[in-house]
Amino acid sequence: MTKARKVSIAGIAAAGAAAVTLTLVPVNGSADTKAVAEPSPVALQAQAAGKPASLNLDSQKSAIEIQVADAVKAASKAKADAKAKADAKAKLDAAAKKAAAEKAAEKRATEETVATRTVAARTAVYPNNLDGWIREALSIMKKHGIPGTYDGLHRNIMRESSGNPLAINNWDINAINGVPSKGLLQVIQPTFNAYHVPGTPFDLYHPVANITAAANYAADRYGSIDNVFGAY
Known part of the structure; x- marks a missing residue:
């Protein structure tokens, strides 16, 4: 190679280097302050997987x-289960x-059957009249230890009410005081x-209830209804 050719090649190389330098370094000698945009994580992930970023976004979506959808299904199932439990409880x-x-x-x-049978049995044993009322009262008095005889009850009943279970005294001191004597043995309320005797109706006009309560009172005050021969 001639000297002239060597000089020419060196000059071209130098010029090329200068051109490359000019393209990399600005005129003022400082580096370009504008940063190059970094790729997004999605893009990097896509690049690492060898897939386009758009495909990765579709997968996430x-x-x-x-x-x-799973959350909606779970909520619907929970609601259905709750309704099923509520229906079962109802x-x-x-x-x-x-x-x-x-x-x-x-x-x-x-209870009604027993009561009906009891009434029927009692009616069969004790007739619904003064004789039946006295005899039934004596049976109840015996169970409760209340003294008295048929004659003692009958005698006092005839004197007090003449055997009328609805008799009422509206003229004596009790009536004046507002508590008239009522029933077979003229008892005040x-x-x-x-002195009401258990096992009898709580009704002052009921014949058996009236007799047993009066006999119970007479036993407490006089020893027995048989000892009563006048107003008591």
């Missing part, structure tokens, strides 16, 4: 949609109420309340 409560009502009705029917 699909995953979110699946999660939302059915059990209704069944329990029905059973209780049926049991109560059965109990009432049994406070005395009946205090």
Whole structure:
């Protein structure tokens, strides 16, 4: 190679280097302050997987949609389960109420049957008249240890009411005081309340209840209704 050619090649190389330098370094000698935009995490992930970033975003969107759908299904199932439990409880409560009502009705029917049979039996044994009332009263008095005889009861009943269970005295001191004597043995209400005998109706006009209460009072005050021969 001639000297002239060597000089020419060196000059071209120098010029090329200068051109490269000019393209990399600004005129003022400082580096370019404008930063190059960094790729997004999604883009980097896509690049690492060898897939476009748009495909990765679609995958994330699909995953979110699946999660939302699953959450909606779970909420619907929970709501359905709660409704099923509430319906089951309502059915059990209704069944329990029905059973209780049926049991109560059965109990009432049994009690009414027993009461009817008792009344029928008593009616069969004790007629519904003065004789029957006295004899039934004596049977109850015997159970409670209350003294008295048929004659003692009958004698006092005839004197006090002539055997009328609805008799009422509206003229004596008791009537003036607002508590008239009533019934077969002319008992006032406070005395009946205090000496009422269990097993008889709580009714001052009821014949047997009136007799037994009066006999109970006479036994407490006079020893027996047989010892009473006048107003008591």
